[in-house]
Amino acid sequence: MSKNPLKTGEKLMFGIFGAFIVLAVVSFALLEMIRARSDKPMYQPTMHFDFTAEGKRGSELFRESRCTSCHRAMRNGTNMGLSLDGLGSRRTKEWIMAFLTQPEKTYDARTIDHGPAPKEAAYVAELPPNVLNDIAAFLSELRADQGSAAAPKPPEGRSEFIDNMLKAWAPKDWDERYTDVRKKPAEGEASGTGKQ
Numbered sequence: 031m032s033k034n035p036l037k038t039g040e041k042l043m044f045g046i047f048g049a050f051i052v053l054a055v056v057s058f059a060l061l062e063m064i065r066a067r068s069d070k071p072m073y074q075p076t077m078h079f080d081f082t083a084e085g086k087r088g089s090e091l092f093r094e095s096r097c098t099s100c101h102r103a104m105r106n107g108t109n110m111g112l113s114l115d116g117l118g119s120r121r122t123k124e125w126i127m128a129f130l131t132q133p134e135k136t137y138d139a140r141t142i143d144h145g146p147a148p149k150e151a152a153y154v155a156e157l158p159p160n161v162l163n164d165i166a167a168f169l170s171e172l173r174a175d176q177g178s179a180a181a182p183k184p185p186e187g188r189s190e191f192i193d194n195m196l197k198a199w200a201p202k203d204w205d206e207r208y209t210d211v212r213k214k215p216a217e218g219e220a221s222g223t224g225k226q
């Protein structure tokens with residue numbers, strides 16, 4: 031059987047694929063090299079935590095109670111579910127506690143997993159109160175900087191990017207129908223209601 035030589039189109043296609051792969055490998059190696067040598071972090075950390083004793087216990091209980099099978103917090107857990115990083119900047123400990131024990135009453139929307147059986151996270155409300163208390167403390171101590179993706183407020187000062195996005199995408203009367211979070215008085219603390 032004679033070998034079929036590659037057609038011009040095939041050569042071109044494999045050539046382009048190959049070039050992409052080489053480019054990806056080289057740029058990854060370069061990025062890692064720069065990162066290893068740089069004394070400044072490449073990404074400014076925007077999440078913070080400073081745990082009380084309760085919060086520290088809570089972080090362990092959070093993993094032991096299988097919350098990480100649906101959630102992510104502090105690099106633990108799954109990316110598929112809701113990330114709870116920075117939660118303490120959006121919710122108070124009281125709100126979190128109320129949600130964990132009475133999810134359907136507390137949540138602003140219909141719940142999917144938290145709530146009575148057969149919902150999958152039904153067991154959460156049945157955990158002992160001291161476990162839930164420590165977990166709520168842990169989650170309320172996860173803070174996000176203003177302007178980061180997990181924070182309720184956009185970056186400080188005027189942002190041309192946000193202005194342009196609003197001009198391009200928001201309906202004309204959005205200002206009357208919704209509250210502009212940038213105009214809300216400085217909170218510093220989570221409002222706890224979860225309403226924007």
Ligand code: HEC
Pocket residue numbers: 092095096097098099100101111112114117121126129130133137140141142143144145150151154165169
């Ligand atoms: C089976 C998946 C699943 C498990 C397990 C789970 N959760 Fe959730 N969690 C969700 C989903 C989905 C939501 C969004 C509300 C809903 O649909 O139930 C949520 C919402 C939350 C919220 C509200 C976040 C917010 O402000 O919007 C908190 C707090 C929370 N979960 C904590 C926990 C803790 C603590 C545990 C472990 C004890 C846990 N969850 C276990 C799926 C899960």
